[in-house]
Amino acid sequence: MKKVWLITALVLAIAIVGVATQTLTVLMPIGGGYTIESQEVLAKGFEQTHPGVKVNMEFVGWANLWNKIITSFGANNAPDVMYIASRWIPALASMGALTPLENYITVQKEHMYYPSVWSSLIYDGHYWGVPRAMSTKVFIYNKKLFKENGITKVPTNWDELLADAKKIYNPKKGIYGILMAGKKFVSTVTQFEQYLCANGGEIVDPKTGKVEIDSPQAIKALEFYKELSKYAQPGITNWTREDLIKLFEAGKGGMYIDHVHNALKAMKAGIDVGFFPIPGGPDSNAPYSTVVVVDCISMSSQTKNKELAWEFMNYMSTLKEQTRWDTLQGFVPPMIKEAEEPEFQKWYWKPYIQALKYGHPQAAGIKDWVSTANAILNAIQSVLLNQSTPQEALKKAAQTIAILQK
Amino acid sequence: MKAKKSTPYVFLLPLIVAFGLFLVYPLAKVVMDSFYKFSFLNPSHKIWVGWFNYKWLFTFKLYSPTYSYFIGALLKTVIWVGGSVGLKIFLGLGGALLLNSEFLKGKKFYRTLLIIPWSIPWAMSAMIWYWTLNGQFGLINSLMIHLHITSEPFAFLGYPTSAFISTFVVDAWIGLPFMVIMLLSGLQTIPKHLYEAATIDGAGDLVKFAKITLPMIKPVLLTVSLLSMVWTFNSFAPIWILTRGGPVTATTTLPIAIYNTSFRYLTFGGVGKASAMTIFQVLLVSSLSLIYIKTLRGGES
Numbered sequence: 248m249k250k251v252w253l254i255t256a257l258v259l260a261i262a263i264v265g266v267a268t269q270t271l272t273v274l275m276p277i278g279g280g281y282t283i284e285s286q287e288v289l290a291k292g293f294e295q296t297h298p299g300v301k302v303n304m305e306f307v308g309w310a311n312l313w314n315k316i317i318t319s320f321g322a323n324n325a326p327d328v329m330y331i332a333s334r335w336i337p338a339l340a341s342m343g344a345l346t347p348l349e350n351y352i353t354v355q356k357e358h359m360y361y362p363s364v365w366s367s368l369i370y371d372g373h374y375w376g377v378p379r380a381m382s383t384k385v386f387i388y389n390k391k392l393f394k395e396n397g398i399t400k401v402p403t404n405w406d407e408l409l410a411d412a413k414k415i416y417n418p419k420k421g422i423y424g425i426l427m428a429g430k431k432f433v434s435t436v437t438q439f440e441q442y443l444c445a446n447g448g449e450i451v452d453p454k455t456g457k458v459e460i461d462s463p464q465a466i467k468a469l470e471f472y473k474e475l476s477k478y479a480q481p482g483i484t485n486w487t488r489e490d491l492i493k494l495f496e497a498g499k500g501g502m503y504i505d506h507v508h509n510a511l512k513a514m515k516a517g518i519d520v521g522f523f524p525i526p527g528g529p530d531s532n533a534p535y536s537t538v539v540v541v542d543c544i545s546m547s548s549q550t551k552n553k554e555l556a557w558e559f560m561n562y563m564s565t566l567k568e569q570t571r572w573d574t575l576q577g578f579v580p581p582m583i584k585e586a587e588e589p590e591f592q593k594w595y596w597k598p599y600i601q602a603l604k605y606g607h608p609q610a611a612g613i614k615d616w617v618s619t620a621n622a623i624l625n626a627i628q629s630v631l632l633n634q635s636t637p638q639e640a641l642k643k644a645a646q647t648i649a650i651l652q653k
Numbered sequence: 654m655k656a657k658k659s660t661p662y663v664f665l666l667p668l669i670v671a672f673g674l675f676l677v678y679p680l681a682k683v684v685m686d687s688f689y690k691f692s693f694l695n696p697s698h699k700i701w702v703g704w705f706n707y708k709w710l711f712t713f714k715l716y717s718p719t720y721s722y723f724i725g726a727l728l729k730t731v732i733w734v735g736g737s738v739g740l741k742i743f744l745g746l747g748g749a750l751l752l753n754s755e756f757l758k759g760k761k762f763y764r765t766l767l768i769i770p771w772s773i774p775w776a777m778s779a780m781i782w783y784w785t786l787n788g789q790f791g792l793i794n795s796l797m798i799h800l801h802i803t804s805e806p807f808a809f810l811g812y813p814t815s816a817f818i819s820t821f822v823v824d825a826w827i828g829l830p831f832m833v834i835m836l837l838s839g840l841q842t843i844p845k846h847l848y849e850a851a852t853i854d855g856a857g858d859l860v861k862f863a864k865i866t867l868p869m870i871k872p873v874l875l876t877v878s879l880l881s882m883v884w885t886f887n888s889f890a891p892i893w894i895l896t897r898g899g900p901v902t903a904t905t906t907l908p909i910a911i912y913n914t915s916f917r918y919l920t921f922g923g924v925g926k927a928s929a930m931t932i933f934q935v936l937l938v939s940s941l942s943l944i945y946i947k948t949l950r951g952g953e954s
Binding site for chain 1: 692694696715787788789790806807808809812813816896897898900901902913916917918919920924
């Protein structure tokens with residue numbers, strides 16, 4: 248009898264130890280509204296519903312997320328689950344760093360989201376991530392400055408946009424018609440892309456992979472970016488989109504393109520804020536436009552526990568959790584049911600959700616986003632600094648991107 | 654008691670192990686990696702490319718029609734290091750002479766103040782300067798406008814030349830305390846009677862500086878300027894935080910280029926090419942250091 252008890256105890260002990268040793272490493276970004284506390288609740292919640300599982304959450308600043316991923320793969324120590332920007336998918340997937348997810352994502356799960364959201368996450372016929380954050384952008388404007396300068400209606404085309412920026416521009420008083428980004432930073436590419444897409448242009452054709460950054464529509468968009476910059480804050484080549492809120496909050500800018508959460512920040516600072524969609528350019532048939540940026544959670548190819556990793560990803564992407572995250576961060580809901588939540592019916596959310604109708608994916612068809620973005624940044628900066636014409640700069644960028652697309 | 658012959662080697666062992674682990678092994682690995690093509694994302698998939706990565710340094714001209722990416726970065730680095738180290742030596746020597754002079758009161762206070770730039774983490778210093786140099790909210794612009802030097806704010810980091818100068822001035826600001834403290838310690842070792850004798854002989858301040866001060870602090874000056882040159886060559890954080898190597902490629906020095914090549918430009922770059930760049934930088938800095946030491950020692954003899 249004693250022996251039986253002993254064996255039972257031993258088996259139980261082994262089972263407990265065996266279960267307790269299941270560890271999952273999850274890499275998350277911090278910065279902006281992404282705090283450790285707001286993301287650690289996921290680990291705690293998952294551990295409670297999965298006894299014996301330990302979730303190790305690693306955090307890294309947004310600007311270093313890419314480097315952290317690259318170096319962890321180099322050290323053969325990649326996290327099981329990681330937060331990535333969907334624009335990185337082609338590079339990561341083609342290097343064999345990610346696990347394809349089509350065997351895990353059920354039809355039911357797929358249908359929870361707007362179909363367009365998935366277009367950013369599919370590459371080479373495979374699904375590489377589950378949506379985590381989605382954003383659209385519109386113009387935020389200072390109603391007081393518009394009124395003071397006799398502007399009674401918001402611009403609906405590029406001519407009106409330029410004319411209004413000109414009217415507001417008063418550098419002697421430190422007030423600028425429009426706030427713009429030009430620093431070597433990813434958000435500068437996205438800011439330019441807003442005008443590029445609004446004019447019917449694109450970086451590459453997502454269907455054929457052909458480079459389109461030197462098309463007449465793209466050249467016109469960069470010419471317009473340069474023209475607008477005359478009425479923006481000086482030295483825009485050292486401003487990121489993320490820093491522009493500081494100028495807007497201080498009442499120094501007539502308008503600029505940004506997220507809803509920064510509009511709310513400006514309201515709190517006492518600015519009377521209004522919204523208008525990004526008007527279509529002269530070469531486009533669409534009246535409005537916006538670039539849709541999607542971030543996702545992906546599974547590493549180095550993970551040894553794919554089932555558990557997927558369970559965690561599934562846990563992170565329930566309707567309840569997605570709603571908590573989006574309302575906390577001020578992101579556009581990627582889930583159809585989520586958009587029905589009372590929070591998203593508020594007046595300041597409407598322009599962002601309505602903009603989805605005119606959405607363009609940020610990086611569709613681009614194979615090496617970081618290098619492509621750098622080529623475009625060089626083009627934007629050299630034009631803003633009068634080092635080359637939009638035509639020359641974009642031709643050079645196109646030559647570079649063509650090599651990257653091979 | 655007579656020590657065994659092996660005793661010194663036993664004491665040296667920890668140093669040899671540390672030297673091997675932290676210097677020889679990483680350096681040998683970088684040399685090896687420079688002959689392969691591979692990415693951090695897929696490190697097991699290595700392809701032997703021989704000298705290709707070294708040839709690439711001189712042939713990859715995508716970002717400039719005149720120079721290759723590497724040569725462009727190298728030339729910028731030489732000017733940037735010259736500017737920063739020159740400024741550190743000039744201001745460092747001036748500061749040390751001031752702190753060593755007899756007429757200055759409250760030297761302890763100034764010495765404490767001086768340590769501040771060195772005690773703040775580099776990244777934090779660069780962030781402080783990022784906002785200090787800002788075109789709209791920056792302290793420097795505010796001062797310039799209040800003193801009527803300019804009527805409109807100037808974005809120092811927004812234009813190629815001003816960004817290039819601003820980044821090496823910030824780097825010099827960070828490295829200045831080390832220079833002052835070291836040179837001050839050199840100055841304090843000069844016997845006072847040398848100056849007294851020179852005064853009796855009728856020598857002026859400039860003559861005393863050229864004939865006594867400079868020769869006496871030459872060993873310290875040689876060491877600190879050499880160390881400063883090596884550190885400045887590797888300076889990454891200030892530039893990355895201030896400009897990320899821009900506008901366009903105005904502040905893309907070698908460390909920035911190496912970083913971009915290894916971590917960011919996956920198609921054009923890769924670990925092998927970044928390793929080749931690193932080896933070239935190591936050889937260059939070592940050669941420059943040797944030439945520098947030989948020239949100055951030669952002058953001494």
